[in-house]
Amino acid sequence: MLKAPEFWVAVAFVIFMALIWKKASAAIGSMLDARAEKIRAELDEAQRLREDAQATLAAYQKRQSDALKESEAIVAHAREEAARIRAQSTADLEAALKRREAQAMDRIAQAxxxxxxxxxxxTVDIAIAxxxxxxxxGIQPAQADKLIDASIADLPRHLH
Incomplete structure (x- = not known):
């Protein structure tokens, strides 16, 4: 058997395969380790991006909530301002109406x-006449009294 060339070819093949396997397994191991490290880095990057996205989403939700609260505050302030303006306008209108009423009463009093x-x-003109x-x-006093009484009775007709 030691003299058979097939034996030595088989031993050389086994040694050759062992050497290649050792180098190939080291190369394959390092390639797999590099691939695993690359995948691990991609997973870490994906996790970091996910956390960043969640933080950004939370920030936007907080901004939206703040904007909603601010808009509600603006609307409430606008309603309060409208009510205040309405009350002020009502008071101004009532004051203007009272002034006009007072002016009308003054005009009536003047009239x-x-x-x-x-x-x-x-009356003075009628009495003078x-x-x-x-x-x-040159009327007699009895007639003068009658004329004066008639003039006084006639006053309402002349006044209207």
Whole structure:
């Protein structure tokens, strides 16, 4: 058997295979280790990106919540301002109406005073006219009393 060339070819093949296997297994192991390290790095990167995405999502949700609260506060402030303006407008309108009513009452009082003055003037004019008539005709006192009574009774007709 030691003299058979097939034996030595088989021994050489086994040694050759052992050497190649040793180097190949080291190369394959290092390739697999590198591939595993690359996958591990990609997983770590994916985990970091996921955490960043969750942090960004939380930040955006917080911003949205803050914006919603701020918009609600703005709407509430606008409603309060509208109510205040409405109340102020109502108060201003009531004050303006009271001023106009007071002005109208003043005008009415002035018109009444003017009407009373006109009535007095008319009464004086009628009395003067009656006096002139009495003086010019030389009327008896009994007749003068009748004329004065008639003039006084006639006043309402002249006033209207």
């Amino acid at each position: 009444e005073a003017q009407a009373i003055a006109e009535v007095r003037n008319l 009656a006096s002139r008539q009495l003086l010019s005709q």
